[in-house]
Amino acid sequence: MTTAPHPYDALMDITARPPAVFVRGEGSWLWDDSGKRYLDFVQGWAVNCLGHSPPCIADALAAQAKLLLTPSPAFYNGPSLKLAQALVANSCFDRVFFANSGAEANEGAIKLARKYGVLHKNGAHEIISFAGGFHGRTLATMSASGKKAFEPLFEPKVPGFRKAELNDIDSVERLINNKTVAVMLEPIQGEAGVWPATDRFLQELRALTQQHGLLLIFDEIQTGMGRTGKLFHYEHAGIEPDIMTLGKGIGGGVPLAALLATEKASCFEHGDQGGTFNGNPLMCAVGLAVLEQVVTLEFLQATVEAGRHLETELQRLSARHGLGEVRGRGLLLALDLKLPIGASIVAQAFEQGLLLNSPQPDALRFMPALNVSREEIGAMIDGLDGILTKAGAARLVA
Numbered sequence: 018m019t020t021a022p023h024p025y026d027a028l029m030d031i032t033a034r035p036p037a038v039f040v041r042g043e044g045s046w047l048w049d050d051s052g053k054r055y056l057d058f059v060q061g062w063a064v065n066c067l068g069h070s071p072p073c074i075a076d077a078l079a080a081q082a083k084l085l086l087t088p089s090p091a092f093y094n095g096p097s098l099k100l101a102q103a104l105v106a107n108s109c110f111d112r113v114f115f116a117n118s119g120a121e122a123n124e125g126a127i128k129l130a131r132k133y134g135v136l137h138k139n140g141a142h143e144i145i146s147f148a149g150g151f152h153g154r155t156l157a158t159m160s161a162s163g164k165k166a167f168e169p170l171f172e173p174k175v176p177g178f179r180k181a182e183l184n185d186i187d188s189v190e191r192l193i194n195n196k197t198v199a200v201m202l203e204p205i206q207g208e209a210g211v212w213p214a215t216d217r218f219l220q221e222l223r224a225l226t227q228q229h230g231l232l233l234i235f236d237e238i239q240t241g242m243g244r245t246g247k248l249f250h251y252e253h254a255g256i257e258p259d260i261m262t263l264g265k266g267i268g269g270g271v272p273l274a275a276l277l278a279t280e281k282a283s284c285f286e287h288g289d290q291g292g293t294f295n296g297n298p299l300m301c302a303v304g305l306a307v308l309e310q311v312v313t314l315e316f317l318q319a320t321v322e323a324g325r326h327l328e329t330e331l332q333r334l335s336a337r338h339g340l341g342e343v344r345g346r347g348l349l350l351a352l353d354l355k356l357p358i359g360a361s362i363v364a365q366a367f368e369q370g371l372l373l374n375s376p377q378p379d380a381l382r383f384m385p386a387l388n389v390s391r392e393e394i395g396a397m398i399d400g401l402d403g404i405l406t407k408a409g410a411a412r413l414v415a
Contacts, residue, residue: 035367042069045386045393047372057372058385058397063207063239063349066266067310068386074269077306078299087297096301103308107248109257110277114285115296119238119264120153122274125290126201126234126260127157129276131177132284133232134198141198144234145189148180149209150202152236161201164208183214186221193225199232199260200225204250207239210377211344211351219254232282234260238274242266243311243387245347246321253346266387269307273300311387320387323394324348327383330398338405348389352381362404371400 025034037049045068047055057069067073081096088094101113116122127144134141146152148163159167160175181200182188189200200222206212214222226233235258240250244266251258259282264274294300310316324347331343331352341353354362359375366373374382381401385393 035364037367044068044071045389053370055367055370055372056393056396056400058383058389059372059374060384060386061270062265062374063244063384064265064268065270066242066244066387067269067307068388069270071269073306073310074271074303077302078271081299081302085298087294087299090291090293090295090297094296094298094301096298096305097296100301100305100308103305103312104263104275104277107308107312108261108277109251109279110261111280112278112283114276114278114290115301116264116274116276116292117272117294117300118153119236119262119274120155120158121292122238122262122264122276123152123158123161123236124155125276126236126262127161128290129260129278129282129285130199130201130232130234132286132289133282136284138198138230139195141196143177143179143194143196143198145179145181145192145197145200147183147202147206149183149206149212150236151206151208152201152203183212184218186218186225189222190225193229193231197229197231199234201234201236203236203239204254205240205245205345205349207349207382208376210380211349211382213344213346216254219251220256223254223256223258232259234258234262236262238262238264239384240346240349242307243317243320243347244349244384246317246324248312248317250346266311267304267307268300269303271300271303273304275304316387320347323385323387323389323391324350326391327385327389327394330394331383334398334402334405337402338409340405345383348383348385348387350383351376352383354379354381358408362401362408365404365407366400369400369404371397373401 039047040050041048045057047057104113131142146161150163152158152161157175161178163180179192181192204214235251237250241263259279261277267273328343341355344351357378359378363373363375376382
């Protein structure tokens, strides 16, 4: 008699997951199938910018599902036109291509840059990206990434990506040659442990790329849609990229991403780019509902204030436990633990009903809903304080 397979066994084993099965979410909270409640400061890796299952998304999905799911990307549809117009109206870009994931949007940005190189730069195709950067899990976006764990995987990589050092303009300039077409970066490197590019570096980068006639590509999949206190992170530096990618927060929990470009950089020809579900009205209706909330000055100011409060509380926590710096911007922050204890803290927090993320062994990353309350921030800080107190006591005993 064979043993019945465990329900988990039908899924490919691609990551370590705790045994809980989540069944419901509301705002900053999740519930598993046993009824246990969790305070979520991960939010799908900065995806649920309005928290879990906000009414505006549920309403947009229900209303659009009764009208039209997808007519195929070979035809126009109302929600995609409205969302594209709204993104253009609130950014420095002129054209939008919708995709289903951030990796797909970044893949499109790489293709667009290479097409630009063919048309305007004598076939230049190399893109300078950065050590520590993360741009997705397709072959091209893994090749563009500077994540050490990716280096031995899925060889041979896609050629044409040279790596500079974040906040070192000389390291970028040294890599520029007649094959270079673009520079691509995250304004805050999330997976590397929340390492921000300085505003000055971004300004220098814009000047350098303009001097050499190169495209500047901002991967704002994690920093965009209000995450850092402005609608898009490039606004902090007072510059305008040529290409920007959005994902995660733009869908507020549904699979939606976007590739935005200036008119000059928008050089795709018919047949160069597409996708079966790209720009479908169901997802674009959600994106429009999310944008309408996030774009308001009141919402963005509240995000700034919540980010300051979270940063202050984390700094106090760090001082109390002898930890390191708090870095990042807005509601994308990291706490330097100074020791490789991140995974242990995440596991202990999970047992206590608190969801945290450790992108690197010595750091915690905080990506709560943009409308997180002061009370919820306080509850997270209290929970983390208790865990750190026990960890400190354990080290003293050892």
